[in-house]
Amino acid sequence: MNAIGTLGSHCALQVLKGAKDEGFKTILICERRREGLYRRFRFIDKRILVDDYRFEYSFSENVQNELHDNNCILVPHGTYISSMRIEEIEGIRIPFFGNRWILRWEADRMLKERLMREAGLNIPRSISIDELDGSSNGNGNGNGNGNGNDKANSLVIAKLHGAAGGKGYFLAWDKESFMTQYNRLVSKGIVKSIDDLYIQEYVLGVPVYLQYFYSPLSKDLELLGIDRRYESNVDAIGRIPALQQEHSGIDEISYNVIGNSPLVLRESLLDEVYSMGERFVYAAERLVKPGMIGPFCIEGVYDQDGRFVAFEFSARIVAGTNLYVNGSPYSYLLYDEPMSMGRRIAREIKIAIGSNELDKVVT
Ligand SMILES: Nc1ncnc2c1ncn2[C@@H]1O[C@H](COP(=O)(O)OP(=O)(O)O)[C@@H](O)[C@H]1O
Ligand SMILES: [Mg+2]
Structure with a gap:
């Protein structure tokens, strides 16, 4: 039997809950200081404690051996990218769900721009x-x-x-x-x-984060959710009138994500949302073999004319999917059961194992 594992941060709870619901053993690589939090959740079968999430701790020989012995498939998320160098991530010996090579295209903004251009996205x-x-x-x-x-x-x-x-x-x-x-x-x-x-x-408009899942098995693109981010302090500044802002001494803004809130789009915008996602999948197929596998997110702004301008993408699960641990309005249109992104990942792994095609969904 395979296990599904990830680092304890970002969207780990949702990913492991989904894995458990699909019948997998679940493994959390967990910073000691966070153990108290993660002990609360019974769907986590095994915690591997580490000092912190830098590569030399979180993926030391010992940890990698233990993951290997447990037949673990890793689900990469934002904390991998923010706490390790891309070469380190690429060198991890444990199979990743998804295309590990595309993470480099996410982390480097020049490569990122190239992929978005190739996808024909409207970019700033x-x-x-x-x-x-x-x-x-x-x-x-x-x-x-x-x-x-x-x-x-x-x-x-x-x-x-x-x-x-x-x-x-x-x-x-x-x-x-x-x-x-x-x-x-x-x-x-x-x-x-x-x-x-x-x-x-800078594009003035409403920021929107589109959560997709692409299945290389069925070749279907699914929109599983949409969110907004609540970013501090930039989302706080609008609460102060301009005059007070001028005298407040605020000279630095930041876009530090504090949380996410749900969003549904006008239905007339959805067709374009799907076609942007599909173009992204085709572009990734051309530029970064074996292409887009599983979750990704296109992030952008709708301007006053309802035009979408994409300012970046994430080539893996985003934390905004945590909103929909019990499914989203969009996932419910596709599945008659609660389908979080984490569960969708585990479902894809399960289907792939069943049809002997695991090599199509892991790298
Ligand atoms: N071109 C842009 N126009 C308007 N807002 C932007 C633009 N680019 C980024 N932002 C804002 O800054 C935030 C962080 O930028 P982003 O490119 O997503 O970087 P990160 O990789 O840190 O998520 C976004 O969530 C959005 O609020
Ligand atoms: Mg972003």
Whole structure:
């Protein structure tokens, strides 16, 4: 019998609950300090305690041997990307559910942009530091690959690579405002050079996170849920009127995710949501063999005309799926039973084992 395992953080509860519901043994690699939390949940069969989630602890020889002896399949999530280098993740000897090679395309914003472009997604213009005094203020001098707006937005967002969790990201409107904030990050030791930042046109609109699952077995794309993120402190600023904001001394914003809330879209938008997901799957098939397997998320903003601009993707399960541990409005349209993303993963593994096609869903 196989076990399903993951690191104790992010969406571990949902993933292991889903695995248990599908009849698997469940394994949690768990930081000692978090053991108290995870002991509360009876669907976790085995906890492997480690000092922290850096690679040398969480995937030491001993841990990997133990996972191997338990026939474990790992489910990667955001904590892998934020606490380990991509080479370390790629080198783990235990099979991953999904395409482990695509995680590199998630973590590197240049590769990420390439994959989104290949998928024909409408993406914000990426902006070089030299353009900041000109095109970002509206003279249209950019790389021309933007979201198609003739009038460029005057705000840009600077982000770190990897799943940095939105900390250290900032908004700027010209070179001077950019440099002031960049220098602050340098002095705090958060970045070392301009290359550590990726600058993108800021798109004003409603942020939406689309949770997909692609099955290489049935070749079907499923939309299993949609969420919004509740990000601090940026979601707090709108609670203060502009005058008070000016006098509040707030000079740093952050997009640190605190939680998620559910969202359903206007039904007329759903057709495009499916076609974007399908284009993403085809693009991944072309660029990152063996293509997209299982959960992924396209993240973007609907502008005032209801146009979707995708600012990034996650090529694995996202924590927003935790909302739907008992199924979502969209999963219920597809399944007559509660189907969380975690359970859907376990179901795919179960089907693959049953038809002797496990190699199609793990790497
Ligand atoms: N181009 C953009 N326009 C508007 N908001 C953005 C843009 N890019 C990112 N954001 C906001 O910043 C947050 C974090 O950015 P994201 O690219 O998703 O980085 P991360 O990899 O840290 O999740 C998003 O959830 C969204 O709120
Ligand atoms: Mg994101």
